[in-house]
Amino acid sequence: MRDSDLDSIIRVAAKGDGVTADGRHFPLTAPGDWIRPDGSVAFGVHHAVPPCSHFPACGGCQLQHLDEESYVDFVTARFTGALAGQGITPGAVLPPHISPPMTRRRASLRAARAGRKITIGFAEEGSHKLIDLQMCAVLDPRLFGLVAPLRDLLGLILPDKRAAHVRMSLIDQGVDLMLEGVKVSGLAADEGLGDFAREHRLARLTIDEGDGPQTRWEPEPATISFGGAAVGFPPFSFLQATPDGEAALVGAVRDALPETGAIADLFCGLGTFALALGEKRPVYAAEGARDVILSLKLGAGRAQRRLAADHRDLFRRPLTPEELNRFAAIVLDPPRAGAKEQVLQIAASAVPLVAYVSCNPASFARDAAHLVATGYVLESVKPVGQFRWTTHVELVGIFRR
Structure with a gap:
C-alpha cells in the first residue's frame, strides 16, 4: 500500500465520519475523498452537493454529502x-x-421564543441551538408547510424565553399536530388555535400545557x-x-x-x-x-x-x-x-x-x-x-x- 493510500476515505463509520485506511476519522467526508497534508479535503466522485442550505449545521441530517451509491x-x-x-x-x-426525499411523515421539532422571534427547527448536531428551518429536504411538504404559519400561532401561546415541542404526524385525515410546553391564556389564544386548525384543515390539534394532552380540534376521529x-x-x-x-x-x-x-x-x-x-x-x-x-x-x-x-x-x-x-x-x-x-x-x-x-x-x-x-x-x-x-x-x- 502506498503512503498516499492511507489518506483516502474508504468507508463511512456508524456516526457518519469518513474513515481512512489507517483508521483516522474525518467529519463530512465521503468514500474516495482525499485528505491533503495540511488536513484539508479534496472531494472525490462520491462527494455530493448537499440539497439543503441548512446542512451540515442542522442536526436533522448527517449524510447529505454522500452520493446515492455511498449512502446505500x-x-x-x-x-x-x-x-x-x-x-x-x-x-x-x-x-x-x-x-x-421529502417523504418523512412524522417529525418532532423544537420551538423557542426570544422576544418576538419564534424559532422552529431541529437542534444543531451536539448542541441545544436551534436551526430556524427555512427549507427541509426530508419532511413531507404537508408537514413543512405548517412551519411558517406555526411561528405566528406560537406568538400567541409560547411564553418568552420558553421552549416547546412541535410534534406532527400524517394520518388518514391529514396532519395530526401536538404542541407541548405552550400556555393557552385568554380569548385571543383560544380563537387563534381554532382559526389555525380550520385554516390548515388539521386532522387534530392537541395541546399539552404540562398537565397532559388536551384535544382542541378533531372534526372526526383521528385514525x-x-x-x-x-x-x-x-x-x-x-x-x-x-x-x-x-x-x-x-x-x-x-x-x-x-x-x-x-x-x-x-x-x-x-x-x-x-x-x-x-x-x-x-x-x-x-x-x-x-x-x-x-x-x-x-x-x-x-x-x-x-x-x-x-x-x-x-x-x-x-x-x-x-x-x-x-x-x-x-x-x-x-x-x-x-x-x-x-x-x-x-x-x-x-x-x-x-x-x-x-x-x-x-x-x-x-x-x-x-x-x-x-x-x-x-x-x-x-x-x-x-x-x-x-x-x-x-x-x-x-x-x-
Whole structure:
C-alpha cells in the first residue's frame, strides 16, 4: 500500500465520519475523498452537493454529502458490520430500500421564543441551538408547510424565553399536530388555535400545557390505516417514518411468511404488521402500551379481523416456548433496546420462522447471535433507509430453523 493510500476515505463509520485506511476519522467526508497534508479535503466522485442550505449545521441530517451509491452502502454496512462483529454472515443481503426525499411523515421539532422571534427547527448536531428551518429536504411538504404559519400561532401561546415541542404526524385525515410546553391564556389564544386548525384543515390539534394532552380540534376521529383497517391514533404515536419504508418492511416480512398458519406480532404497536399481514389468517398481537393496544383491538374488531390483542409487557413477561410453539411464524418489531428477554424464549422454542424488524444494528446483532446459537439460520436481511441522510437505519432479518 502506498503512503498516499492511507489518506483516502474508504468507508463511512456508524456516526457518519469518513474513515481512512489507517483508521483516522474525518467529519463530512465521503468514500474516495482525499485528505491533503495540511488536513484539508479534496472531494472525490462520491462527494455530493448537499440539497439543503441548512446542512451540515442542522442536526436533522448527517449524510447529505454522500452520493446515492455511498449512502446505500452505508445503510447496508451498518447491519452487516454489526453482524460480522458477532461472527454472523447472512445467507443473502437483499437490495436496500431507500426512501425518497421529502417523504418523512412524522417529525418532532423544537420551538423557542426570544422576544418576538419564534424559532422552529431541529437542534444543531451536539448542541441545544436551534436551526430556524427555512427549507427541509426530508419532511413531507404537508408537514413543512405548517412551519411558517406555526411561528405566528406560537406568538400567541409560547411564553418568552420558553421552549416547546412541535410534534406532527400524517394520518388518514391529514396532519395530526401536538404542541407541548405552550400556555393557552385568554380569548385571543383560544380563537387563534381554532382559526389555525380550520385554516390548515388539521386532522387534530392537541395541546399539552404540562398537565397532559388536551384535544382542541378533531372534526372526526383521528385514525391511521394498516392493511385497509383503520385504527384510532393516540397523539404522536409511533409510525414508520415513511409510507414507502413501511411498505418495504411489511413486504419483506410477507414474502417470508408461510401461506397458512397463525402468526404472532410481538411489540405490535398500532398494528403495522398485525393488520397488514392478517387479512386472511389469525394473528396474536402483544404490546405493552395500554392506549395503543386498545386502539388496535377496537380497530381490528371494526374491520372484523381474526386478531387477539394482548396488553403484555414482553420485557417482564415474554411469551414462553409453550406459548410460542402454537404459531407458524413470529414477527418481532422491538424498540431500540432489542428484545433479549423474548428472543431467549424464542431460541428455546420450535417456531420455524422469525421475522425480526430492527432499528438498531447493535441490539439486532446481539439478539441474532442468541437465535443462531440455538439452530436458527439468518436466511436474509433487507436493509431499509427511511431516515434519508441520517445514520438511523432499519432492517428485516429472516431466521429459519
